[in-house]
Amino acid sequence: MxxxxxxxxxxxxxxxxxxxxxxxxxxxxxxxxxxxxxxxxxxxxxxxxxxxxxxxxxxxxxxxxxxxxxxxxxxxxxxxxxxxxxxxxxxxxxxxxxxxxxxxxxxxxxxxxxxxxxxxxxxxxxxxxxxxxxxxxxxxxxxxxxxxxxxxxxxxxxxxxxxxxxxxxxxxxxxxxxxxxxxxxxxxxxxxxxxxxxxxxxxxxSSFDRPNIRYRIVEKKDAFAQLQRFIQHEHAGDAGVVYAQSRRRVEELAEKLQQSGIHALPYHAGLPPEVRAGNQHRFLREEGVVMVATIAFGMGIDKPDVRFVAHVDMPKNIESYYQETGRAGRDGLPAQAWMAYGLADVVNQRRMIDEGEAEQAFKAILRGKLDALLALAEATDCRRQRLLAYFGEASGPCGNCDNCLQPPALWDGTDAARKLLSTIYRVHQKSALTFGAGHIIDVLRGKDSDKVRQYGHESISTFGVGAQYSEAQLKAIMRQLLATGALGLHKVTSENSGHVFDTLTLTDASRAVLQGQVQVLLRESLAATRTRRPKATPANVAAQDLGPDAQARFINLKAWRSEVAKAHDLPAYVIFNDATLVGIAQRNPQTLADLHGISGIGAKKLEAYGAEVLRVIQPGTKL
CATH class of the missing domain: 3.40.50.300 (P-loop containing nucleotide triphosphate hydrolases)
Structure with missing residues (x-):
């Protein structure tokens, strides 16, 4: 036939x-x-x-x-x-x-x-x-x-x-x-x-929606401490991927995670090929490994039980973000996409585009793609809805992202934004030199620093007019103004050191904000509001609904699968994925015929492993 x-x-x-x-x-x-x-x-x-x-x-x-x-x-x-x-x-x-x-x-x-x-x-x-x-x-x-x-x-x-x-x-x-x-x-x-x-x-x-992935973007305070808490409190023992921008940062994060008791390995293109291949081999074949990597790692990774993908540095566009976060939860079970995001991320990504050798038309497209990601990071509405809209797909609020689960408190930052832009204008007007974000915030908040006194910036009219705003709030405003183009970056070469650095500058779009024509709504800073700790993920999300006897069968099947996978030098999920093991544990088959029809068991696997599976799930079997 x-x-x-x-x-x-x-x-x-x-x-x-x-x-x-x-x-x-x-x-x-x-x-x-x-x-x-x-x-x-x-x-x-x-x-x-x-x-x-x-x-x-x-x-x-x-x-x-x-x-x-x-x-x-x-x-x-x-x-x-x-x-x-x-x-x-x-x-x-x-x-x-x-x-x-x-x-x-x-x-x-x-x-x-x-x-x-x-x-x-x-x-x-x-x-x-x-x-x-x-x-x-x-x-x-x-x-x-x-x-x-x-x-x-x-x-x-x-x-x-x-x-x-x-x-x-x-x-x-x-x-x-x-x-x-x-x-x-x-x-x-x-x-x-x-x-x-x-x-x-x-x-x-197809629909771009991955409903099993929960999207979370948090304000970056101490990226490593935030990452460590996220893994230890919510994903202890889970397989995951952590993306960082530089090779040095990858190695530092991997070492720190190891020191805190997390089974982490580094991966980037600068490692010796045998080390890189060995770490990838371990990630695919061992359970509970966290791979800390640059974007050199990930494309084509077919591991279904990755329970989280974390970004400690912002990617360059939504396509990269979506592709990388999509490596979580390939088995359809609950997973998380977590990102820590701050003002420095915006500055770094803008700088990489500006310093690139591409033509201006190409750079303009790259900036547009970055702006879309910045808008996602600053969003106060449903993350998933924005993600899907970027790919041309309409949807409603998802109920499974941070903004849906815990709607952020908003505050009107329009007045603060106007004062911030005015301060940038006046500081640069008074001095031939240009200044970075930290100094602008110091002037706006009325901080009596040596640098403020050195350049006489305590005498400008906006000195101290933003004293009621926290540093975190003002950085959030800067991020949003950069995201919308109402604030720009300008390259300046230091006369003393010769170093090139970025400084804030007004743009054509700044005028609408200064004139009060644009409202600037922002989420409350982490410094101003305490967030609830998310509920920890169960130790094995695949088997969380199984009864005691079925749990025991599932545990035995996982142990047996691990032995077979090592013998065949294959990832465990290639033998049977977790969903198939759950199906076996639930059905408790007594004959080869009972195994027939369980999802993921074809004729060859039934012939190769059927008898062993029946032996493993018998009462009293220990592996």
Whole structure:
């Protein structure tokens, strides 16, 4: 009987039904159509090309090529396919010449259903020669381009090699192509269509909503102390990712977390390759590891039980923020996206754009993307609603972000903003020199400092007129004025040291604030209001609703799964994910037939592990 997408979904992957738009995508691509797929992380993108590849191979149409940007992702996805009984392989720089030759021989002899390659390898003359031979024989079934946003110069992970993938359309006419990504605004989407020649592809755009992720953005006071409390109070023992901007900061945070008893590891491009690979291997295969990383870490990370993603430094745009936070909760269980954000973040991001070598038109787009993220950080309404609106999706208040759960107290900062802008104007008018945020705040609050007296700023008319405002409140105003463009940054070179630094300056948009035409509403500062400590996450959110007997079965199954995963050198979730273990623990199967139909148990896994699973869950079994 000819295979169908549904039979492959059930028999190989162990699922009874497709999720969301998966069925439409799979059927379209299986029939030979091109597709552009935007689906959030954890939405099941891989099945959208794996199932068509399997069906088309069994129809005699040959091998499917998957373009994947990361070696670690290739290894884990191929391992997962092997566990499901699918002939898959990869070609990458981790292999010896002999190993690569063997894969090429298997490819030519029709033994491979899915082959994973990096874009750099695909466009080499040697590999194109292999594809030419398959194409001539009618044995090239499908091209899947994963992380397709990398083709776009507007995307957050731009890789020039992806631009060369346009040759697939030109060289292998008639072979269907599916391009997939989790994050792309309209500009990036248009660039993907243009760069990959997908003008005639059917577009499948899923909801960007990840309702299981709780979004929280807090005012930065002491980033490490705030991060430490967040992990210890709410995510003790959980796997998580912490993003920081610099390599030095990554190493410092990882060391401090380790000293406080948190199992943390560093990851950045400056580490020796063997250390970097070893830390990533441990993160994927061990439980409860917190990876502290720059943005060099994350793309393609397929670990489903990451319970939190934390940012101690602000990303550069909403796409980056959404992509990075989307690595939490891929299993659909509760997870958190937490970010500490302060005035220095705004200044740093503005400086990086201004100091970049891009053309002014490109910088203007980058500033617009940054402004959208700043507006999200300063928002007093639903975070999720703003996030989804950025991607063109309308929604109502979510009930699962900090602003929905604990609506912030607001205060009218219009008067303070006018006084702040007036002080900036008068300080710069009085002195040929320019001054930073701290000095402006000192003048406005009437602080009698040596620097204030040195430049005679105690004599200007706005000295002390903002004494009733706290430093935190005035920094919040500066952040919002920077976010809306009513305050700008200007580069100044010190005559004494020659150092370049940023100073605040008025802009054309400052006039409306100064004239009282714009209202400045702000959330109360953390210094002015005490927030409730969020409820701690259960030790294992997957099993929190199980009864005592089922909990015991779940614990035994996790211990057994860990042993099997180590023996196979695979992440534990590749053997069975937590949801499958919960299903087994709940059902308490007594026979192999009882295991049939539990989500995530296909025919190959039932054959390979069924008897062991039944042994493990028997009363009295201890592992």
């Amino acid at each position: 000819a295979p169908t997408p549904h039979s492959v979904l059930h028999d190989i992957f162990g699922y009874d039904s497709f999720r969301g738009p998966q069925q439409g995508i799979v059927e379209h691509v299986t029939a030979g159509g091109d597709a552009l797929v935007l689906m959030p992380t954890g939405g099941g993108k891989s099945l959208c090309y794996q199932i068509p590849a399997i069906v088309r191979q069994q129809q005699g149409l040959g091998c499917s090529i998957v373009v994947s940007p990361l070696i670690a992702l290739m290894h884990d996805q191929v391992g997962a396919l092997h566990e499901a009984g699918v002939d898959a392989a990869f070609l990458n720089s981790s292999q010896s010449y002999e190993q690569a030759q063997e894969v090429e021989w298997r490819l030519q002899s029709g033994q491979i259903t899915l082959l994973y390659v990096a874009p750099e390898r695909l466009v080499t003359p040697r590999f194109l020669g292999l594809l030419d031979a398959l194409y001539a024989q009618g044995q090239l079934a499908l091209f899947a381009i994963d992380e397709a946003h990398c083709v776009s110069q507007w995307g957050h992970d731009f890789r020039p090699e992806y631009r060369q993938l346009a040759l697939l359309h030109e060289r292998y006419a008639g072979v269907p192509r599916i391009a997939l990504t989790a994050t792309a605004d309209d500009l990036t989407r248009a660039d993907m269509v243009q760069g990959l020649h997908l003008q005639n592809a059917q577009q499948f755009i």
